[in-house]
Amino acid sequence: MTMGEKKIQPDISTVMLHEAYDPAGHLGATCMPLFQNSAFAHRTAEELEAIFANRAAGFAYSRIGNPTVNSFEERIRRAEGGMFATATASGSAAITSTVLTIFRSGDEIILPTGLYGGTIDLFRDLEAFGIHAVYVDPFTPENVEAAVTQHTKAVFAETIGNPKLNVIDIREIADCAHRLGLPFIVDNTTATPVLIRPLSLGADIVIHSASKYINGNGSAISGVIIDGGSFDWSDEKYAVMGEYQKYKKGAFSARLKNTIWRDTGPCLAPMHAWLNNAGLETLGLRMKKICYNASRLAEALMEMRGAFDVHYPGLPKSPWKELVERQFDNGLAGGILTFRTGSKEKAFSVINHLQYALNLSNVGDSKTLVVHPSSTIFSHASAAKKKAAGVYEDLIRVSVGLEDIGDLIHDFEQALEKCRKGEGQDGSGL
Numbered sequence: 001m002t003m004g005e006k007k008i009q010p011d012i013s014t015v016m017l018h019e020a021y022d023p024a025g026h027l028g029a030t031c032m033p034l035f036q037n038s039a040f041a042h043r044t045a046e047e048l049e050a051i052f053a054n055r056a057a058g059f060a061y062s063r064i065g066n067p068t069v070n071s072f073e074e075r076i077r078r079a080e081g082g083m084f085a086t087a088t089a090s091g092s093a094a095i096t097s098t099v100l101t102i103f104r105s106g107d108e109i110i111l112p113t114g115l116y117g118g119t120i121d122l123f124r125d126l127e128a129f130g131i132h133a134v135y136v137d138p139f140t141p142e143n144v145e146a147a148v149t150q151h152t153k154a155v156f157a158e159t160i161g162n163p164k165l166n167v168i169d170i171r172e173i174a175d176c177a178h179r180l181g182l183p184f185i186v187d188n189t190t191a192t193p194v195l196i197r198p199l200s201l202g203a204d205i206v207i208h209s210a211s212k213y214i215n216g217n218g219s220a221i222s223g224v225i226i227d228g229g230s231f232d233w234s235d236e237k238y239a240v241m242g243e244y245q246k247y248k249k250g251a252f253s254a255r256l257k258n259t260i261w262r263d264t265g266p267c268l269a270p271m272h273a274w275l276n277n278a279g280l281e282t283l284g285l286r287m288k289k290i291c292y293n294a295s296r297l298a299e300a301l302m303e304m305r306g307a308f309d310v311h312y313p314g315l316p317k318s319p320w321k322e323l324v325e326r327q328f329d330n331g332l333a334g335g336i337l338t339f340r341t342g343s344k345e346k347a348f349s350v351i352n353h354l355q356y357a358l359n360l361s362n363v364g365d366s367k368t369l370v371v372h373p374s375s376t377i378f379s380h381a382s383a384a385k386k387k388a389a390g391v392y393e394d395l396i397r398v399s400v401g402l403e404d405i406g407d408l409i410h411d412f413e414q415a416l417e418k419c420r421k422g423e424g425q426d427g428s429g430l
């Protein structure tokens with residue numbers, strides 16, 4: 001920057017490469033070293049006492065704090081523009097820790113129906129602890145408001161629902177939640193901070209399964225909770241916060257870090273934090289390429305015989321296109337699309353004939369992934385839950401990767417063609 005030039009907010013890619021780490025503090029090492037140890041020794045008993053009493057900075061035990069994990073937390077905190085970040089062993093652990101910090105038996109949470117299947121399973125399990133999930137469809141402010149009772153403690157949504165691919169209007173729902181005196185928790189896994197920073201639009205807590213785009217190589221399971229420090233928890237409705245209520249907007253992270261997260265033990269492994277740091281350095285680059293590939297593949301699939309009802313929030317025909325343009329940076333619409341094939345058998349045949357796309361239940365890898373949701377991630381869900389989540393028997397979900405787009409389009413073309421030829425003598429197929 002030359003003298004007098006106006007300081008502009010640096011792009012997330014620049015921040016991830018330069019701002020969240022200082023080599024000077026680590027012998028000049030160009031990235032945060034891996035502290036692969038369980039505990040930290042101190043010369044005197046007094047020193048360790050001060051660390052335990054939160055009177056001195058320092059580390060004691062890696063379940064409670066580790067420099068490599070802290071470095072990952074600091075990077076993602078900056079990426080999302082939050083006040084505090086807490087890393088967890090998985091995205092599911094991030095949701096569990098968040099819920100256990102805010103809820104007690106008898107409480108209710110309001111959610112949309114088109115959620116990640118594992119999250120629906122988690123809320124089913126939490127029923128046994130008296131925590132009730134109240135599903136609302138469509139997820140509009142009016143319907144959220146109508147579902148609120150005296151027991152409601154939070155509103156939860158995913159930025160882009162998976163696999164329904166419905167896009168949530170973050171500001172609208174945040175405003176609605178705040179009018180009702182409730183915090184808004186957003187799972188931003190599928191959009192990532194490259195597309196949107198929900199805290200800046202009014203969300204109070206952001207959650208990630210960092211196993212997906214943040215890690216980016218499919219090399220580690222992990223999660224993170226980013227607290228915007230925007231919701232005041234001092235109301236008696238949140239008496240569960242106990243002594244931490246005095247911190248008002250800091251109460252959630254204080255209780256999370258000092259009790260639930262620390263005591264139930266869902267800490268992130270230092271090695272996984274280290275891998276995620278590497279992932280964050282290329283997140284901006286990868287998301288732009290992935291969104292470009294997904295948009296091109298969606299358009300190409302619309303023209304292919306045997307594929308129909310292509311869903312991608314960035315398609316001009318998508319009901320979410322206008323919101324995508326308004327809400328996401330540069331109109332980027334994410335890396336996930338779905339399409340239908342006519343029957344479960346045809347969906348299986350297409351999946352079996354794909355050469356590059358790997359058949360597995362994950363999203364956000366550098367490689368293109370496909371899955372048949374109905375027989376895998378939604379196999380335990382009732383017919384009603386599948387319908388509500390947009391999971392049809394003939395649906396294929398694609399998590400688009402970083403391959404050359406020409407190669408990818410060709411792969412789907414040849415798989416659909418082989419599927420057609422494999423049925424009926426006339427080869428007419430669909």
Ligand SMILES: *Cc1c(COP(=O)(O)O)cnc(C)c1O
Pocket residue numbers: 090091092093116118119158162187189190208209210211212221222223363
């Ligand atoms: C994968 C995923 C989760 C769960 O994360 P894990 O790291 O697998 O525990 C939660 N939400 C969304 C949107 C996901 O895609």
